[in-house]
Amino acid sequence: MITTKLKAPTSILTLYRSLLDTNSWLVFLFLCLALFLFSFVNTEFIATEELYEQHLASQYSTSTNGEYEALAEEYSEDLEKQQHEFMIGDVLLDVTLVVVQITIQLFFISSIVYVFCLVFTTLADIRFTRIFKVCMLSEFVFFIPRAIKYSWFLFSSDEYTYLDVKNFHPFSLSMLFSPGGDNPWLQIPLRFVNLFEVLYIILLVAGVSIALNTEWRKIGGPVTSAYLSLMMLWITIRVYLTTIL
Amino acid sequence: MFHLLLFVHAQELQVAGKVMDKSGTPVPYVNIYLSQSRAGTVTNEAGEFQLPASAEKGDTVVFSHIGYKRKTVLVSEFSGPAVLQVFLTEDVRSLREITINARRKKQGADDIVRRAIRNLYEKTDREARILTGYYRHATEQDGSYKQLVEAAISVYEPEFSSGTLRINIDKLRRSYDFREVLDAKQGVKLTEEQLRERDSNSRNLLLSCWYRNNVGYQLVRSDVNEHGINDCGAIDFGLLNEQFLREHKFKLDSTSRLDEHEVYVIKILPNARSKPYYTFPDNLIIPLGKIFIRANDYAILRFEYQYVLNPSKRTTDDFQTTYAVFGSGIIFKIIATFREHDNKVYLSYLHTQHYQSNNLPERRARQSSGKRVYTLVDRRLLINQIIKDNTSVSASLKSKPWVENFLMLESDQDEEFWQSFNTLPETKEQEQLRKRMEKPRPNDNN
Numbered sequence: 149m150i151t152t153k154l155k156a157p158t159s160i161l162t163l164y165r166s167l168l169d170t171n172s173w174l175v176f177l178f179l180c181l182a183l184f185l186f187s188f189v190n191t192e193f194i195a196t197e198e199l200y201e202q203h204l205a206s207q208y209s210t211s212t213n214g215e216y217e218a219l220a221e222e223y224s225e226d227l228e229k230q231q232h233e234f235m236i237g238d239v240l241l242d243v244t245l246v247v248v249q250i251t252i253q254l255f256f257i258s259s260i261v262y263v264f265c266l267v268f269t270t271l272a273d274i275r276f277t278r279i280f281k282v283c284m285l286s287e288f289v290f291f292i293p294r295a296i297k298y299s300w301f302l303f304s305s306d307e308y309t310y311l312d313v314k315n316f317h318p319f320s321l322s323m324l325f326s327p328g329g330d331n332p333w334l335q336i337p338l339r340f341v342n343l344f345e346v347l348y349i350i351l352l353v354a355g356v357s358i359a360l361n362t363e364w365r366k367i368g369g370p371v372t373s374a375y376l377s378l379m380m381l382w383i384t385i386r387v388y389l390t391t392i393l
Numbered sequence: 394m395f396h397l398l399l400f401v402h403a404q405e406l407q408v409a410g411k412v413m414d415k416s417g418t419p420v421p422y423v424n425i426y427l428s429q430s431r432a433g434t435v436t437n438e439a440g441e442f443q444l445p446a447s448a449e450k451g452d453t454v455v456f457s458h459i460g461y462k463r464k465t466v467l468v469s470e471f472s473g474p475a476v477l478q479v480f481l482t483e484d485v486r487s488l489r490e491i492t493i494n495a496r497r498k499k500q501g502a503d504d505i506v507r508r509a510i511r512n513l514y515e516k517t518d519r520e521a522r523i524l525t526g527y528y529r530h531a532t533e534q535d536g537s538y539k540q541l542v543e544a545a546i547s548v549y550e551p552e553f554s555s556g557t558l559r560i561n562i563d564k565l566r567r568s569y570d571f572r573e574v575l576d577a578k579q580g581v582k583l584t585e586e587q588l589r590e591r592d593s594n595s596r597n598l599l600l601s602c603w604y605r606n607n608v609g610y611q612l613v614r615s616d617v618n619e620h621g622i623n624d625c626g627a628i629d630f631g632l633l634n635e636q637f638l639r640e641h642k643f644k645l646d647s648t649s650r651l652d653e654h655e656v657y658v659i660k661i662l663p664n665a666r667s668k669p670y671y672t673f674p675d676n677l678i679i680p681l682g683k684i685f686i687r688a689n690d691y692a693i694l695r696f697e698y699q700y701v702l703n704p705s706k707r708t709t710d711d712f713q714t715t716y717a718v719f720g721s722g723i724i725f726k727i728i729a730t731f732r733e734h735d736n737k738v739y740l741s742y743l744h745t746q747h748y749q750s751n752n753l754p755e756r757r758a759r760q761s762s763g764k765r766v767y768t769l770v771d772r773r774l775l776i777n778q779i780i781k782d783n784t785s786v787s788a789s790l791k792s793k794p795w796v797e798n799f800l801m802l803e804s805d806q807d808e809e810f811w812q813s814f815n816t817l818p819e820t821k822e823q824e825q826l827r828k829r830m831e832k833p834r835p836n837d838n839n
Contacts, residue, residue: 216722
């Protein structure tokens with residue numbers, strides 16, 4: 149009987165190992181900076197305030213009256229200048245929010261993976277910090293769909309709406325099926341079924357197996373189950389909030 | 394001889410017309426007065442005006458407004474049947490003046506406003522006096538009037554730090570549709586005691602509370618306690634005092650001219666210390682305004698101040714919800730003009746708009762149906778006369794009943810009186826709203 153062992157390309161494994169040995173703070177800093185830059189590009193060039201206002205204008209039947217508009221126009225420059233005076237504070241706030249958000253996200257994922265590894269494997273040396281680092285590194289895979297999305301809208305000559313931006317999830321089931329209608333909440337789970345979530349899980353499994361120095365077959369089940377459980381919980385919360393708000 | 398006799402008697406004319414700029418746009422709030430009798434008024438939002446029917450043919454009507462050249466028109470020109478249109482020319486400054494102004498800008502808007510407010514304190518008349526004028530109060534909701542009051546009133550302003558402000562309704566021209574306030578007692582006048590028993594919303598009807606809360610100088614604030622609250626329950630907005638300086642940012646926007654004098658046009662903006670508007674979220678409703686200050690003596694000519702929905706918050710749900718509830722982005726407005734007499738400053742015109750919650754029995758029904766629950770209250774006071782003579786003031790103080798509650802009075806359509814009394818003309822829209830309101834309702838007793 150011929151058995152074939154599946155092996156990841158050596159170069160990728162080598163790269164992953166070297167990344168795992170990189171200073172954790174450096175990785176975290178780079179991750180936060182990259183996330184902030186993506187957010188900046190999105191709010192300043194793609195899903196801008198003007199686009200959102202147009203979206204709201206189409207939803208709300210009330211339009212502002214002439215007297216108010218004339219007043220707003222007259223003072224717009226003065227108020228904008230005042231806003232720019234506070235810009236430094238806003239930037240710091242945005243950076244802080246990015247850092248806090250990613251930290252919480254990584255903490256939850258790392259924690260559940262750690263717990264599942266402890267409970268469902270017999271491995272001895274399972275370190276939370278190593279798992280946290282693997283989660284951080286795996287997170288970089290989600291830069292690819294962001295880059296695709298922003299490139300699409302930045303270099304697209306077609307006009308687009310706020311909803312076009314919001315509903316654009318490359319290589320996901322939500323791009324193939326659009327339930328819409330009375331059940332817009334169905335869009336949420338479909339967004340999570342995408343190529344990059346699969347890649348993320350693969351990277352997570354590979355990373356944890358390298359970090360814990362074990363075969364991926366032994367660790368694949370617990371890690372995948374852990375992440376999928378958390379994802380299901382998160383989807384449930386998102387759907388619930390969408391339907392009640 | 395016969396013709397000579399005809400011209401012996403002075404001929405009186407009704408002076409009425411419309412003021413526009415060269416492009417045909419109506420100019421509101423233009424100061425208009427007769428040069429001989431000094432009787433004056435301001436144009437309404439449509440640029441329309443009328444002076445009492447006691448203008449003598451030989452008199453001259455003077456039109457004065459910031460940014461425009463003063464214009465004079467003989468009263469005799471108003472004798473035709475058609476409404477006279479008066480066109481004002483913009484007052485364009487020379488290059489030399491622009492250079493001077495550029496240097497002056499370095500003075501700083503804050504400093505200019507501070508000096509102007511101090512000038513106001515110094516020039517406020519501290520002696521007792523009586524102001525007489527025309528008062529108009531309209532409450533509007535969903536495109537129709539709910540209440541309308543027009544009256545000739547007297548305001549007794551006591552000597553500084555002593556006495557109590559008093560208001561008397563000298564003649565009530567119109568008092569429409571307080572039936573909802575009267576509730577089951579339709580058409581029945583309420584006593585003071587019965588009025589006090591009603592909810593606090595009725596205090597908003599009291600002229601003295603409105604006057605106290607909105608007149609922009611310290612004198613009539615002598616009744617404010619240490620918490621900044623007067624007995625009308627209003628919280629001190631900090632209009633035109635030191636607190637106002639601290640809570641706003643000022644910007645010298647431009648300079649203009651009025652009667653050969655340079656006028657600073659200063660924008661009022663919020664700063665970090667600006668108070669939130671009641672319990673609304675911070676920065677959702679912000680103060681914006683303008684103050685017009687004469688450059689040579691820092692006299693405040695005009696003050697415009699609004700609380701508006703913050704335009705930079707358009708994208709928020711709070712903005713959209715609040716706009717839908719009020720039906721407007723301008724939540725509160727005050728416009729006050731001042732004039733000088735014998736080197737003292739007096740209020741000339743006061744106009745406020747604010748929204749009050751609908752306290753009528755329909756409120757709950759409206760809330761559940763998602764309709765607006767706020768009504769727009771528009772109040773205006775045009776001061777016609779200032780009585781300073783001590784004897785006259787004392788005599789009026791004793792002789793007038795000092796009743797300000799129009800619910801307790803009957804309307805008096807004395808045509809001769811109202812013809813000669815200086816009022817604010819209605820715009821076409823206001824006239825339509827009033828006529829709609831005057832139609833009797835099916836269950837009227839009258």
